Amino acid sequence: MDSPKNKGMRDWLVFIRTVEAGSLSAAAKEMNITAGAVSKIISRLEKYTCTSLLVRDTHGIELTIAGRLAYNKALEITGLFGDLLEELRNPQKQIRGTLKLSVPVILAEFLANNWAQEFMEKWPGTQIQLDARESSELSQDVPDLDNLILRSGIPENENIVYRELPSLNIVLIATQEYIDKNGCPLHPNDLAQHNVFNLRHNGFGTTLKFRKGDESYETDNIGNYALSSNNHLSLINLCIEGKGITLGTPGWLKSTYAKQAKLITLMPEWTLEQVPVYLVWRPRKIYSPLFIAFRDYIEKKWIER
CATH class of the missing domain: 3.40.190.290 (D-Maltodextrin-Binding Protein; domain 2)
Structure with a gap:
């Protein structure tokens, strides 16, 4: 997807990463490119769309109204493009690729770390990125929703998908x-x-x-x-x-x-x-074999814990 032949798609991916990183320099560091290169890509998108997408200052960046629309749509479009590549490159539905699991800190340190490692050992072609998060925010725009979130408390956003798990005894x-x-x-x-x-x-x-x-x-x-x-x-x-x-x-x-x-x-x-517990993710038309296998695996491990 980052190939020069897909420059338009790549530019939107850079835009998404910049929004999620909160600054041009942070995004550049994550993607191992220069802040100048990030700025050039954002400017190219703004020139192409004939509108301002980001407001830049010394404190970071802020989305304009058009930028918020572009971010939401770009997430959807790049997700569909990723699905297309998955269908074309993985017609045999093999379990492989990269996926992120976001969980509370205490779960990351004492349970989910072992779960992720065990899954990767079972499926050598996979990489699980384990993120610890404590934020209660869970809107349609949360980047983690592109992957999988394990959280307590009933999700209140009707635009997300969730699966209820056995409640937590305290x-x-x-x-x-x-x-x-x-x-x-x-x-x-x-x-x-x-x-x-x-x-x-x-x-x-x-x-x-x-x-x-x-x-x-x-x-x-x-x-x-x-x-x-x-x-x-x-x-x-x-x-x-x-x-x-x-x-x-x-x-x-x-x-x-x-x-x-x-x-x-x-x-x-x-x-x-008891405290209710849910697996949460963003709705997609197509889910990869990795996503389906890992989602079901996490549910199983939670039940067995």
């Missing part, structure tokens, strides 16, 4: 050191007396919903003055240092990392509301 965790110093909560109401970190992430909120048999309990505004973060691992590391209580998962607690930290589950007789 528990409250702390170190024995913290419990010895601050006491052990026995009832959800006791959490008001503790430093409970707030995870600001898809599917998680400031309200924790507990159930014990027929009894249910909701605790609002926990940790008003405690640290909140959209990065789960940052809160877990503070928890390991004995600084407070945070959320964990039964599966993650089985990891070597968690066992070495000697974390314990609090109030095990109380069950917390």
